[in-house]
Amino acid sequence: MSRLFEPRRFRAMLVKESLQIARDPSTFLIAFVLPMLLLFLFGYGVNLDTARGNIGLALQDNSEAARSLAGSYQSSAWFDVRKTGAVGQLSDDLVAGRIRGIIVIPDGFGRQVAHGGGDIQVLTDGSLPNSASFIGAYAEGVRMAWAAARAGDQRTAVPPPIQTDARYWFNPELKSRYTLVPGAIAVVMTMVGTLLTALVVAREWERGTLEAVMATPVGMGEFIATKVVPYFLLGLCSMTLCTVLAITVFGVPFRGSPLALLAISSAFLFPALGQGLLISAATRNQFVASQVALLSAFLPTMLLSGFLFEISSMPKPIQAITYLVPSRYLIPQLQTVFVAGDDWSLFLPNIAALLGFGTLFFILTVRATRRRIA
């Protein structure tokens, strides 16, 4: 009976794993190329900031007031008036998605204004609910400002009795990039920790190398450890690369400490690696492992972690599911360490949850990876 742990064997396995990492193009792809692609897409391609709404303008009245209001829309920072014309024509554009709303200044508007009124109609594209409500609200805003300005010709404007003074902490300009780029880093760590790890261990099963290794004195504990250490470091490398890019290229602030980021990332890589190892031990097949990793790790991180979609807005049963997604505990920490700063009272409970998941996954992995072929 040989010893359970031997530094020499351990080192030899580490060297082997490192060489494989260095030589396998798919490792490079998952750990460095895909992360950059994701960061790029989330930095530039996914923009939730309020932009200018594309609208059409149907001017049915030729009075001075109507033209003046139309001018307000045309010069508004909130709108991009793409077309002007008849409602019938513009509604075709609305159906085709070329514009998202129509402002109708009806016949007789000028007369109404002269008599102290002046209603307009706003048609929005409800198929995009967020942009529809934005266009509705701001169209009214522009009109009111215009009306108030005209009224101000005769009366002095009075400020409303209550005003709000809004402060957006950590992100005064409300750039969605500040939210999304740290979230993308969570996706990257999931890919390296779970997807890549599941693939490399399943590959050993598939190619029969694990069979040869199991017939040597290597213990299963040693084997698992030699998979964990290199991919843990690789995960940290990807994370570091992304962090540097986030700060330099995408201009996301980093207000926390590198130490906190390291602690958070390490805590997350623990369950991520555990999940990857568990998947590979259970499937022993690269293709199945990749599918399972996609469904059980990647998609939940994208959709159920609070990264793209607000968890509190989901129905209760789905909110319950999100508690089983480790990245749910990572996202707030990452967002905090980037834009807010170190806040250990927020980090510690989340880190504890991650460590709990990690322990569970590793216990299951050790049970699934017995030293037997069948």
Add this chain to the structure above:
Amino acid sequence: MTDPVASVAALTKRFAGQSVPALDAVSMRIEPGRMTGLVGPDGAGKTTLIRILAGLIDPDRGSATVFGRPATDTDRAMIGYMPQRFGLYEDLTVIENLALYADLRGLPAAERRASFDRLLDFTDLRRFTARLAGQLSGGMKQKLGLACAMVRAPHLLLLDEPGVGVDPVSRRELWAMVKDLASDGIGVLWSTAYLDEAEKCDTVTLLNEGRALYDGPPQDLTDTIRDRVFRVGVPGAGRRVTLRHALDNPAVIDGTVQGDALRLMIRADTPVPTAVALGLAPGATLVPARPRFEDAFIDLLGGGPSGSSQLADHYRQIPQTDAPAIDADRLTRRFGDFTAADHVSFNVPRGQIFGLLGPNGAGKSTTFKMLCGLLTPSEGNGSVAGFDLRKAKADARQSLGYMAQKFSLYGDLSVQQNLNFFAGTYGLHGGAARDAIDRAIAIFHLDRYLKVNAGTMPLGFKQRLALACAVLHQPPVLFLDEPTSGVDPLVRREFWNHINGMVEKGVTVLVTTHFMDEAEYCDRATLIYRARQIATGTPDELKAMAGKADATMEDAFIALIEASDLQREAA
């Protein structure tokens, strides 16, 4: 008798979902300093037994003991194990693989240099230490696998079919290496489907369907068929017909072609029939021949199949013409600056078998692939059934049947679905397709597997199905790439009966094989080595070229290659 290095007693293992146990009360011993052969057809339980000895599978009943302890709880550093796929890391270099296994087996640092030097010389891999294992040829991978298994001189060496898919030269070298080791007092277990390898072992355990049919020195089994094996000369092209007639005689239980002669085995306790009764020329005489282990194996399993082939009986008669069925004209293929095949030329008349022989990586697969249209030649030309490979690819493909080296039907489709697909592939439909499929099912006894996924059948049936699919459309030309690799001798006999029968109907066959006794069936063969043809002729002519007319094809093969090496070194 010395203490065995390892032994199993009444070992039984049954896998979930399988009706037949993989191993059924098997007992055997592996003694130090001896080569123990583990022989049997695919699916006999060889791999299961070896994995149990390596401590990778728990037996259901019985015991497996290694170095006096249970196999799952013994000193693994002292076991050298080479799994079927060698267990090499393909993206590590030769030396990195060796170093990894040296550390895993705890080879003391002081011995490392000496051990590496010895193994690299032994395996002749020194020139390739910096090459990735994935870029080695099959034979070199196998040597490296063995070197990794032996990097710290083991007390027990377990080799799982090290000879599969490896050419005779590499196989012989490997055997010499291991034999040398065994003489140092190591216990060696060598599992194989090649019976000529088994014959050379000190002791043999013969497995079939999980049971041990025989356990003892091979010679003792061979002795049971003494005086029952004969050789008879048959001139020219008549040997295929003659063999068929002879095999149809109830007194003959096995027969093979040997160049211009036949080798026949007579049923036990039966008088030897006269030459006329066997369909031989009246003057022919049956000369007693030395029995081989393979003969004894076939006898033990109840004899080979009879001579006629139903497949051939139902095959259409291919019209005869004088134009060659296969023509290779200076076929050359280069990959970058590496030439894989260099001006290979030969032609095969209709109704003949032509063999492509050669070591792994010598260029025979490249030549084969160019002729069936999988690779475009860099230079030269070829035609199949009169269709130019460059101009009439699709027509050429329609007139050939192809059987790949590796099982390459759809493993996750049922047998029936595979047959349907291939019938459609060759444009058969309606009644014609149904007839062809029904005939194939009857001839190859596929009825009980119809609904089963093709990939789960035993290897012998997979190969039968592959042949059935390749000839559904009754092509005039057949391409067979190692059609019998890994299957047991009985199935090989059956295959050759079919092939011989079809050739009688005018079919032309191009075949590659590593079984040199199968090369004897060829009308002509060419030996390709280092991308060039080094010899072409009938089997007897090749033997004569090698300077040993009475030698086996394997000896001739090796002699010709050695001669070529000498010539090259002299130049």
Add this chain to the structure above:
Amino acid sequence: MIAALLGPRLAAIIVKELWAVLRDPRARISLILPPLIQLVVFGYASTMEVKHVTIGVLDRDGGQWSHEIVQRLAGSPTVQRIVRLDSEAALARAIDTQQVIAALRFDPHFSADVSARRGATVGTVFDGRKSNAAQIVGGYIDRIVSGVSADIHLARPPPPPGSANVTAWFNPNLDYLWFTIPSLVVVISLVSATSVVSQSVAREKELGTYDQLMVSPFRVWEILAGKMVPPVLIGMANATLYLVVNPLAFGVPFTGSLWLFYPALLVFLLAVAGIGMLVSVVANTQQQAFLGMFALTVPVFLLSGYAAPIDNIPPFLQVLAEANPAKHFLIVTEGLFLKGMPASEVFAVRRQNIWHIRRRKLTESGPRLGFGFRRRACGVASVDVRWSVA
């Protein structure tokens, strides 16, 4: 029958490809069940709305008007809970730990200032880490505060005259689900079709059956046509399943014509399967095919207009998005579900995609050419992008 129509070879390969995908009972289940679960989970999870939020209140005033504002907030369906905070520090803590997404701060003289018409200010603090949610909640709070403000105003001179009647066409209640479900029809049929097609050639290469196929008398177009059938049928089946499940589970109206939906779906699936086939032909192993598909599907998904509006992204990415079949089909699907989109518009959008397919077909014309082909594939793919730009 099929054989008579298509010829035995094409029929044989189509049947074979279908069996390859559908023979395994687990595979059959995995083609139906996960997409259904995804539809339900993602349908409800992927909402850009913000609901059930918790808001903190630091009320140093305790007067009538602060009370009024808090009451109205608590009554809003958006707000799930109001947390009382007793100090500036507690407020900071609540935001920092993400206990609340926003907090209101009323100064001691707030109500007095309001009553005296001195102009009062409510301080609001938001958690900028969640930029999108913070912005939306900010909008809600603004609306409630100005509502209170307007009520006080009544006694004052009238507000500027006139009004804007806002009508949301196609989705009068601005129900977010009406956006999500049609989008998921696109996204999930995209994913299921590409995951099937990207494996098809790579798998045969890895298992060695590809050579067998190449030695048989198939023409290349027959093999490709055969391999396009399963992903297209599976995409169709999934989309049909959603059309059936939708009225039962979600009730999103389908106002367009099915006669337009299916041809559009077919063109979309062919375009997508063409891209997947390209990946599969270039890859040598299933592993590479998977990674290649993954690297392609993520951008296709993110630049489709589902994850974020296309209108907002930088112009050079908008150009790239024009080459994305999912972007075009999303417009058609939204159009057919909600807008009763007419044929002329459907085809206008599809033109783009038909080009796609033609070009894909070109790229596929030579999997057998091996190395030479690979170079060409890259060439044509880049041509693709240029054409779209033009």
